Amino acid sequence: MKIYVIHENDEWTAPLFKHFEELNVPYENWHLASGIVNLNEVPPEGIFYNRMSASSHTRNHRYAPELASAILAWLERYGRTVVNGTMALRLELSKAAQYMELEKFGIRTPKTIVAVGKNELIEASKAFIGEPFITKHNRAGKGLGVQLFRSTDALAEYVESDAFEIPVDGITLLQQYIESEEPFITRCEFVGGKFIYAVKVNTSEGFELCPADACSIEDLYCPVGEEPEAKFEIDASFSNSITEQYVEMLKANDIQIAGIECIKDRNGLLYTYDINTNTNYNSDAEARAGKDGMLEIANYLTQLLKTNIAS
Structure with a gap:
């Protein structure tokens, strides 16, 4: 055995x-x-x-x-x-399914519209007039298809260009853009259905946020004139009752190991936008904090x- x-x-x-x-x-x-x-x-x-x-x-x-x-x-x-x-x-395999499951347990998710077809995508974006929004692939990972837009015209130009990425399942999501006071998101890690730690991920360089070492060409970002700062940092001070809701949701879905990503807006409201059941860890961040997610698994x-x- x-x-x-x-x-x-x-x-x-x-x-x-x-x-x-x-x-x-x-x-x-x-x-x-x-x-x-x-x-x-x-x-x-x-x-x-x-x-x-x-x-x-x-x-x-x-x-x-x-x-x-x-x-x-x-x-x-x-x-x-x-x-x-x-x-x-x-x-x-479905972010749309993730959001419905999260909402079922009272966990706030960003406003999201599912669309198939270029014309349908452009039409759906009219629901976001006056507010920024992002596109993302329904079946994705590593930030696939994530683009920020501030108007329907800007989206239409992208959709009709060679740069437009067709999702593997054909489904593109249009989603409310959550702007935080600080450029980071938080990823909560669970093993055996229990919360083990939270990692702060700096988003200054974009949306490809896979923490695995194999996904990261460079773990540091360095604005001119500043000291290098880690992109991934385990946040030992993170404390939020949302982790209890995450535990409940994972248990109901028979999920033992996961990483769940969330972000606070400028008003302090917490939004959850991704469940990773194929969770990875950043070895540099773990070494600095004395943690080892893969050993936990x-x-x-x-x-x-x-x-x-x-x-």
Whole structure:
């Protein structure tokens, strides 16, 4: 019996596998760039951890999430212990679904409109007249498709240009732009359904906010005449009752491991806008704070494995 890690990105899983080896825990690398699953066979025993990413298509793994969906259904049919199963994958692949689930638990999300089609996108933007708004891909990651606009005309020019990115699922979101007093967002990390820490992410350089080291060409930004400052910084002072609502929402959706992103507007209102069920961590930020999110995951999965073996 061992831990199976279902994923499509070797760089993102390398730190986790390193911890498994240090802990002498048996595991299998289940990479879903391609594969076969025989639904008529009984799946192996073990712990199955789903780390499928919504941005898999950017790594030429277009159908990895669909294959993962079939595998998770198979595993759950046979009662296997799955961490971040079908419900987690559903939210990973649809921001629209995320917002509806968050709102169900009284968690405030930005005003959002779903649109398919260029003309429909331009028409939908009229609901934001007089206020800035952003576009983003419904099925995305790493800030895919995020652009800031202040008028319908500006959006129309973008939509009709070669720069316009067609989302992999065809769905573009138009969303209220939340302007904060300070240029940062907060990402709350959860392992085993419990809050472990919050990380402050500086947004001065744009919207590609993946904390994984593999996503970051450079972890520092340095305005002229100023000392370098870390883009990712663990915020030990973060304290907000929103984490209790996040825990409740994750539990209801059978999600054990996640990173949830939020931002405060100029009036102090907190908005939540993203659930990452394929969560990553920034090693520099963790080293400065003495934290290790992947070790937390490795220990959590190891305990599940021991419990499974004992039963």
